[in-house]
Amino acid sequence: MSRPVALSEAHVLEALAALDLWELVPARPAIRRTYVFENFIEAFGFMTRVAMVAESLDHHPEWSNVYNRVEVVLTTHDAGGVTALDLTLARRMDAFAQNASRRSDA
Amino acid sequence: MSRPVALSEAHVLEALAALDLWELVPARPAIRRTYVFENFIEAFGFMTRVAMVAESLDHHPEWSNVYNRVEVVLTTHDAGGVTALDLTLARRMDAFAQNASRRSDA
Amino acid sequence: MSRPVALSEAHVLEALAALDLWELVPARPAIRRTYVFENFIEAFGFMTRVAMVAESLDHHPEWSNVYNRVEVVLTTHDAGGVTALDLTLARRMDAFAQNASRRSDA
């Protein structure tokens, strides 16, 4: 398929309005969110489901994990910015997180 | 820890009364359940969470997967029957399955 | 992409000649192999890598796992037989299994 093109910041901000808890990364053209789960098992179960989607899309997150926390940064290196692929992956991640045991504060 | 001992069939049946959709396997001292998820990703996400618990308990399921279905058989080979370990693992599996997208018929 | 077509049994047998340890399933148009790993962690690590490929191909195995053993059956239901997709997935699985700790008898 054709590679996605970077969206304008205005377009990204508009998309983020419908992506609760996602925000622009200050210093670079990327979006980020932190997920907090009940424990490590839930966090890694989430990551495994995301991994299968990421591989299918051939579009992978930058992410880190400490116990029950998963911090995700999404950007499309080839396009030099946030693209429709990032928004797709963000929406899939949010759907997975809703089907996991989460802490009430996240 | 000390190895668990096989429970009597009466004890297992009593425990199954609180484990919805689990049943005795006809030909051997084991219990089984089939889970049906929304798709492969949910099924394998479930299996990954179970895998971490199974490894922690050093007690592993016999299980098979075809797309969105996961069939599980639990028994404790060392004890020659169903033990408290199997019931623990069954309860953990059920809790994970509740935090996954499932088909309405399962 | 266009869906694959079932290969003739002669064609499948020819392909199996290059797929060590895979064989035809007697009663149905499918191929199978059993992998034996060092332990459960290696077996499930193998399954996780396969899961990402399976989801990417939108082609999933029938498989079962008991501790360090993984039994795999591949067929393409839509095509009513073994197709090029099954051979692709079999080759990927074999490559993953070579990068895992395996028992010497498998």
Add this chain to the structure above:
Amino acid sequence: MSRPVALSEAHVLEALAALDLWELVPARPAIRRTYVFENFIEAFGFMTRVAMVAESLDHHPEWSNVYNRVEVVLTTHDAGGVTALDLTLARRMDAFAQNASRRSDA
């Protein structure tokens, strides 16, 4: 089991001599290593095997992943430093990484 105690820096350095490519983190009492694999599937397959061990040990890494790279930091928060648990987990991780397809530069 009893909780581990923090090792002295001299003890940690001695242990690191046998843990190739691991190093002390400059600003905190922790050790770190970066693994580079062939691709995302190998990186995440590695992480899945580590996850099962981490959960079994009830000792989890701080780690981040970008495509084929996995950066790991190990420390024992309860003990305020590097403990025998961290060295155990580091050794298990190294063993898993040897059974994965890796880039030649890592």
